[in-house]
Amino acid sequence: MPNNTDEDTHTDVPHLEKLDSPTGSPPQSASLSDRIQLENCVSNLSLAHEIVVNRDFHFKPNNPPKDSLEGKITEIVHRAFWDCLREQLSSIPIDYSHAIILLQEVKTALQALLLPGHVRLRSQLDEVLDLELIRQEADHGALDLRRLAAYIVNTMGSLCAPVRDPEIRALRELTQLSADPVELFREIFSVLGLMKTDMVNFTVQSLRPHLLQQAVQYERAKFQQILDKQPGSLDNTTAWLQTAAQEEASVARSPFELGPEAPTNVPSQPGPVSPTAVLTRAYLHLLCWDPQDQRYPETLLMDRARLDTLGQTLNRLVLEAAVLLLTSTHCGGALFYLQGFVGKLKQTTVALLEGCHSRDFDLKGALLGLSEQVLAQVKEALTAHEGADLPQDHQDLLRGQIADLWKPNNPVRSLIGERVQGYLQAMLRGGPTQRTPGPPACLRLLSAELATLGAAFGQLVHFNRSVFGPFYAPILRKILFPAGEAEAGDDSR
Incomplete structure (x- = not known):
């Protein structure tokens, strides 16, 4: 052999x-771009394979351990943002610059959760969270963050999966208690992150039957790309x-x-x-x-x-x-x-x-x-x-x-x-x-x-x-x- x-x-x-x-x-000596392309190819191949092979596959929210370097940096950055927002909302006159950025991100996150059939909800979202109108209200000191927060929470309630009902219920209670708007929006962002993960997992499960049909050819082609580079x-x-x-x-x-006494009818090779x-x-x-x-x-x-x-x-x-x-x-x-x-x-x-x-x-x-x-x-x-x-x-x-x-x-x-x-x-x-x-x-x-x-x-x-x-x-x-x-x-x- x-x-x-x-x-x-x-x-x-x-x-x-x-x-x-x-x-x-x-x-040949690989360039940085070649290495990045190879890593992306391997990453895509691994992800597609995991979705197809693992029936229980699902994405989880990225929550690094608090005692890790990533966790500490994340905590510092988030605390700095929310502290800055609280300081702006406590100033006289009130500075709404961070709040407007926050509302823009909330609107983008909600739009990402909408399905093609949500025509009326999409129109309503554009009307209530009209950033140009919000800026004009902020300039005249008439921006009502609590009203907008209540609308956002109600919209999240109509879009979320049943598993998120307890979190939505807690948000509604915070809204009714006239809680600190900073804490309220912090919780809104936290639940929105969970809802985005839920949507991704829903999409993965919806596409899984189609991925199964194409998985063999897709993985084979991706592996061929890896072989071409390595x-x-x-x-x-x-x-x-x-x-x-x-x-x-x-x-x-x-x-x-079998040795010399082997039966004669047994083939020799x-x-x-x-x-x-x-x-x-x-x-x-x-x-x-x-x-x-x-x-x-x-x-x-x-x-x-x-x-x-x-x-x-x-x-x-x-x-x-x-x-x-x-x-x-x-x-x-x-x-x-x-x-x-x-x-x-x-x-x-x-x-x-x-x-x-x-x-x-x-x-x-x-x-x-x-x-x-x-x-x-x-x-x-x-x-x-x-x-x-x-x-x-x-x-x-x-x-x-x-x-x-x-x-x-x-x-x-x-x-x-x-x-x-x-x-x-x-x-x-x-x-x-x-x-x-x-x-x-x-x-x-x-x-x-x-x-x-x-x-x-x-x-x-x-x-x-x-x-x-x-x-x-x-x-x-x-x-x-x-x-x-x-x-x-x-x-x-």
Whole structure:
């Protein structure tokens, strides 16, 4: 299997229209404008991907921590503005210059919240918040800020989402109490900021179905732009696929290495490695990726946090399944048919193994404590059901085997891990439209959790393959079918 150099990797970068055509060019010193364009491209790609993949995606108001530098600067600037406004409104004669600027910003914010159908409201807003008329009233000392504030609050009430009703109610109470106009407008601006965020999130949710239709082509085109500016942006992806291909080739060869007494009807050479099998193995690698390994494939960086979370869930489910299997083996299957026993056992296991993925988690100590809890629940169930107790040798064996699960090479843990990997592999091979395969017998008690994990993992993988299949194809072609060999059908898409 050839080792790809950087130069070879660059020639693998495809045009979307013609996969075999190289698009890379020699790296050149990037100008500031090029870097800004690249950062904008990456930012747009990440944002679009997050909206499409994360159904719960929403924008949040920008509220920096008060003890941060940004938070302190923001607080100083805001306090200075409102103090200046209060000073102007307290002067004789009253200075309305800051107040007029404030009203202009309020009008702009309200206009941004209007929908095309708000024709009458838009006309009314232009009439009441007529800046030219407001300036004339200010020049003659006749500007009534409280009246304008009351109109603004009523308009906000007609435009806001139901979730903002409590804030609008509080603003109306402030208006009726003849509160300090500075404090009133400060609160108005605060609620307007929330309403603008609500409008953005509403727009995102409204556009999401349309984004889903265009997401694959959009992300593919954006990534191509990144490759055009940084031709080496698939180096880690190439290494990731090459590792998976080597492992898949090794697995494919193993049945044929049977020694001199092998049956004569077994072919002497394994068949070609399937690109689909390589991609499936590569995706599964991401669920157990070493956090210290920084060579994460570029095509999956936007999903790394999600995949890391799924990997942590996988690790916990393996431990949980191992505990259930050992308990069932030593205590008899009949105990697991008792109402509530399995649920209580799972609940205890999840609680004591929470956070087991973190580096500072004492897995050995947690499993030792879990073994004692499991034994206590088993004794309680046996006493209530059969009036008997678990033999001491069985207790010692169960306690020791659960405690030994902290070792990564523990046989039971390794066996469960292989079964889970096989289950996920079967789900990926089946594709998003196929029926979900049933879990192995040792995993049936966790079938719901595994199905949830597999569905989330499968969705990420399916979307990633849809977007980046044209980029994987030439890399896999070079790895699996070196020059001079006949190419089999490419099914990496």
